[in-house]
Amino acid sequence: MSEQRHPDIEVYIKNRSLETVLExxxxxCDTVRTxxxxxxxxxxxxSLNNxxxxxxxxxKAVGKAWISIWFRSDKTPWARDIDCAxxxxxxxxxxxxxxxxSWSESSDADEEEEWWRVENGNAEKIRWPNS
Structure with missing residues (x-):
């Protein structure tokens, strides 16, 4: 697993409402502005850490069960997506x-990718969206 800081952070959250994610x-965060x-x-x-x-x-990013949150910066408190997850x-x-x-321009969008499934303190690599 690469320890290099990701250029942005994106996670997919299962069965939680927008209101719960915003809470x-x-x-x-120090501030949240829509x-x-x-x-x-x-x-x-x-605003996070100034x-x-x-x-x-x-x-509903992937079917009805998933909501995605994408921090479009490398200035987050998390070095990698898995840390945020x-x-x-x-x-x-x-x-x-x-x-x-981390995603890269050379990634083949048609290829099934490896993902982390994080739950109850455990992380497991899976193929997604097909699993």
Whole structure:
């Protein structure tokens, strides 16, 4: 597993509402400001450790069960997606998934990718979205 800091952080949260995710953000971030909401897509700006970070939330990102949260910066408190996934899974008592390695321009979008499934303090590599 690469220890290199990811350029952004994205996690997929299972069976939690937008309201629940926003409540967690409110407790985790210094400030949370909604910039735009259209349908199930929400653009936010949060302040974490005196850094302004753009955030996108997509409801029903993968089927009806998953909501994604994408921190569009490398200035988050998490070095890698899995670090954030562990925190969210613990805080919201749910399963969280994230890409196993940082996304790159050379990634083949048609290839099934390895993901982390994080739940109850455990992380397991899986193939997703097919599992």
């Amino acid at each position: 967690w953000l409110g407790t985790r 910039l735009n909401s259209v349908g199930g897509t929400h653009a936010l700006e949060v 850094c302004s970070i753009p955030v996108m939330i997509h409801e 562990h925190e969210v899974a613990d805080a919201l008592d749910t399963q969280v998934r994230c890409i196993a390695e």
